[in-house]
Every structure is written in C-alpha cells, then in structure tokens.
Amino acid sequence: MADPILISRLRCPECGHEKDEEMPTNACMFFYNCSACGVRLQPLQGDCCVFCSYGTVPCPPIQEGDCCNG
Structure with a gap:
C-alpha cells in the first residue's frame, strides 16, 4: 500500500481563503x-x-480505508 498524502489544501467556504x-x-x-x-x-x-x-485530499485514515467514523 502506498504512503498516504499528508498535505491537503483547505478552502474556507465562507471567504474562499485557501491554505x-x-x-x-x-x-x-x-x-x-x-x-x-x-x-x-x-x-x-x-x-x-x-x-x-473542505480539502483537496481526504484525510490519511480515509486514504488507508480505516476511518474513525466508519
């Protein structure tokens, strides 16, 4: 299994700021x-x-198929 991507660009739905x-x-x-x-x-x-x-990449737990919510 590939290593998860650790950087995601978050976009604020209120003001559009991205980081x-x-x-x-x-x-x-x-x-x-x-x-x-x-x-x-x-x-x-x-x-x-x-x-x-709000991110461009889902969180590492989701990427690895082992989310805390699922």
Missing part, C-alpha cells in the same frame, strides 16, 4: 479555524473531518 495544511496521520480533525476570516469549520454531514469536507 495548505499537514494532516494528522492517526486521527481525524473535527475543527479548523480559517486563518483569514476566523470561521470555525466542522465536517459536513457524512464526512469524518474537515479535510474530507
């Missing part, structure tokens, strides 16, 4: 504060983390 962030490899990230507008992002219904909802 590359390193994802944790052993957990899902439930909250993220936008560094531009300060809004607190939470996963959309059905997603396990903010990277799966």
